[in-house]
Amino acid sequence: MIVGIDAGGTLIKVAYTNKGEIHFEKHPIAEIEQVADWVNGLGDSEVCVTGGRSGVLVSLLNQPAQEMVEFEATHLGVQVLLKEMGRLEDAYLVTNVGTGTSIHCIQDNVHERLGGTGVGGGTLIGLSHLLTGVTRYDEIVSLARQGSRERIDLKVKHIYEGKEPPISGELTASNFGQNLFAISKDLTKEELLATVIGLVGETVSTVSVQAARQCRSSTIVYIGSSFIDNPLLKEVVTSYTILRGSVPVFLNNGEFSGAMGAMSSL
Ligand code: ADP
Structure with missing residues (x-):
């Protein structure tokens, strides 16, 4: 064997x-x-x-x-x-969202580490647990799927109320940035967990897209166990990567x- x-x-x-x-x-x-x-x-x-x-x-x-x-x-x-x-690419980035996140550029078979962020799968579990008490990964990701980030994240359009924003109003201006003091007691686990996944997904995709400027390609191959049974993280990463002008790819068995x-x- x-x-x-x-x-x-x-x-x-x-x-x-x-x-x-x-x-x-x-x-x-x-x-x-x-x-x-x-x-x-x-x-x-x-x-x-x-x-x-x-x-x-x-x-x-x-x-x-x-x-x-x-x-x-x-x-x-x-x-x-x-x-x-069936994908043969000679240049691409790899973003590995493991416990932490690291980003690499592969060009003509040579790889270079471009950087990373401490925000990753460990953050997903740790912050989720601190905010909601939920411990199991599968429970965190399934509750998060049912939640909305609407009341917790501050979007650019919320700041530019009644005015045309200079960048997409749909972009997050501040993760967990809404005025939460008044509503903190009635936020549900689902909402909090969805927002944690939003924070992780937007951070890893933003850092990846910025790193892509140092690489010939704008294809970003996302791997790591943080995507296992986690369609919400995939969704956040996909939409943010596309919104910022890069092309996301998720590998089968990438973890x-x-x-x-x-x-x-x-
Ligand atoms: P590492 O190589 O650092 O262990 P992985 O790529 O395996 O990193 O990713 C670890 C992350 O995967 C965890 O932080 C968690 O977010 C997620 N994960 C997926 N499945 C599980 C699981 N069954 N138990 C714990 N974490 C899991």
Whole structure:
């Protein structure tokens, strides 16, 4: 068996081939020992590990494993997954919305990290929990889908009341920027969670679009587990990216890019 593992800050992503078929699995980082036990029980196999927690995982393995720099693994995995979707691009950006967010430019097979933001999937969970008490990721994203940001976010058109704004009135002037003191008690969990996702989505797409100026392409490939079962985040990122003049692409199984790259390197 050939196994690629991306051990990140929050989740461990695994890609492996069995009888020619590719399988994907993910586990919370707290299960790192179980993942190591699974690898140790595989017998004859080749393993490549990447991600911030790869050192911890390798120390738990009984057999030698290759280690790969995370950005290289991600880059290779994105190439493979893009090809599977029938997309052959020679220049694009990759925005990885993991626990945090990092942004890369890939041009003619050379990749460069352009920057990132600490606003990412960790913010989504952390801020959501602090505001609403909800703990589980799946509950956060499903409640958020039912909420509206209307009463919480301040839009440009709210500031330019009765006047033509110089930029689109639909743009957010200030996330959580409405006068909330009077209504803070009757805001619902759904509204608060939708607004947290709005904040994360608008921040990562704004930073990505700005980074695109340093790259030949304006195609932004969004990956990372923060998009799993999270159509609201996809929607916010899609509309903001398009509004700001870039082209968003979501990879099928994009959250497994690092694991896929590690596996493909073997
Ligand atoms: P990392 O490599 O840093 O672990 P990921 O790309 O795996 O990053 O993304 C982690 C983010 O994915 C979390 O911060 C959270 O927003 C989201 N996420 C998706 N599914 C889950 C889950 N089952 N449990 C926790 N977080 C999840």
